[in-house]
Amino acid sequence: MTGRRTPAIEVRVPAKVNLELRVGPVRDDGFHALSTVYHAVDIVDDVTVRRADDWGIEVTGPYADRVPADDTNLAYRAARLLASDRGVDDPVHIEIAKTIPVAGGMAGGSADAAATLVGCDALWGLDTPRPDLERLAARLGSDVPFLLTGGTALGSGRGEQVVPVLTQGTFHWVFALHHGGLSTKDVYAELDRLRADEPVADPEPGQDVMAALRAGDVEQLASALHNDLEDAACSLEPHLRTTMATGLEQGALAAIVSGSGPTVAFLARDNTAALDLMVGLSAEAVADEVVHGRGPVGGAHVTSDPGLR
Numbered sequence: 001m002t003g004r005r006t007p008a009i010e011v012r013v014p015a016k017v018n019l020e021l022r023v024g025p026v027r028d029d030g031f032h033a034l035s036t037v038y039h040a041v042d043i044v045d046d047v048t049v050r051r052a053d054d055w056g057i058e059v060t061g062p063y064a065d066r067v068p069a070d071d072t073n074l075a076y077r078a079a080r081l082l083a084s085d086r087g088v089d090d091p092v093h094i095e096i097a098k099t100i101p102v103a104g105g106m107a108g109g110s111a112d113a114a115a116t117l118v119g120c121d122a123l124w125g126l127d128t129p130r131p132d133l134e135r136l137a138a139r140l141g142s143d144v145p146f147l148l149t150g151g152t153a154l155g156s157g158r159g160e161q162v163v164p165v166l167t168q169g170t171f172h173w174v175f176a177l178h179h180g181g182l183s184t185k186d187v188y189a190e191l192d193r194l195r196a197d198e199p200v201a202d203p204e205p206g207q208d209v210m211a212a213l214r215a216g217d218v219e220q221l222a223s224a225l226h227n228d229l230e231d232a233a234c235s236l237e238p239h240l241r242t243t244m245a246t247g248l249e250q251g252a253l254a255a256i257v258s259g260s261g262p263t264v265a266f267l268a269r270d271n272t273a274a275l276d277l278m279v280g281l282s283a284e285a286v287a288d289e290v291v292h293g294r295g296p297v298g299g300a301h302v303t304s305d306p307g308l309r
């Protein structure tokens with residue numbers, strides 16, 4: 001320690017699972033039109049931003065070697081974007097303690113970007129109006145605005161326009177992780193290939209997921225979960241079907257590919273059922289790792305303001 005006192009802000013940010021993901025046609029800007037229900041779960045990254053002489057980033061945790069620690073990291077780009085937008089010339093060092101699976105369809109990179117926007121905004125004392133922060137978030141990626149908000153929300157446009165959804169209670173999930181990773185771009189390309197001969201309608205939100213959430217009814221939610229990307233993800237990684245079938249045999253109420261995969265999300269009746277399912281899935285060794293998550297939880301938020309330390 002140099003004894004120099006370094007202001008720092010720590011921000012916690014959740015991962016997401018899509019309870020419903022409907023993919024429409026490709027738009028003129030190259031993005032697919034989406035209608036989705038995002039749901040934030042308590043699998044989190046902790047992002048610390050602190051004043052430094054130079055811009056820098058480091059990633060720690062079990063998946064660190066799979067995340068770029070350079071200017072291509074979405075968190076780094078978030079800090080630079082906020083700085084240039086707000087006219088700040090005050091370098092930061094970003095540290096990401098990563099537990100959100102990488103390239104798992106749980107929006108880990110987007111989560112880190114959202115956390116960095118919140119952290120830098122606080123560190124620099126900007127108090128950026130929320131709509132401006134959301135606009136910058138949307139420039140960084142379609143999922144980033146949702147990770148600012150968290151909870152459960154309806155996403156439209158390319159996913160960047162989010163409106164909170166009324167929910168009751170807590171839902172228990174078990175996530176089966178596959179460390180191979182799937183590129184989101186490849187999964188969308190596979191979806192386009194699979195339905196090349198079909199007309200693709202504009203995506204509309206279904207009412208079943210919303211009704212289940214409003215009622216806090218886990219069985220109703222189980223039968224309403226839907227992901228248009230699931231067939232494409234399973235076409236690229238056929239073993240995902242085995243993972244899904246195994247979890248259902250082990251008592252999961254429903255199985256769904258999370259976002260673009262390859263993480264498989266299982267909905268469990270309650271906490272005890274989730275723990276039993278984790279044991280069962282681990283014994284069957286169908287995934288590289290099995291983790292428990294609860295949702296909904298809030299979006300990126302300051303957890304500690306270590307201030308001068």
Ligand code: ATP
Nearest residue numbers: 073074102103104105106107108109110112184259
């Ligand atoms: P999504 O669900 O939004 O499609 P994902 O969860 O499948 O995303 P990410 O974990 O966000 O995928 O990572 C996708 C790729 O982005 C990684 O392979 C990695 O190279 C790159 N990347 C850049 N910044 C980060 C970051 N902060 N955390 C994780 N990956 C990052």
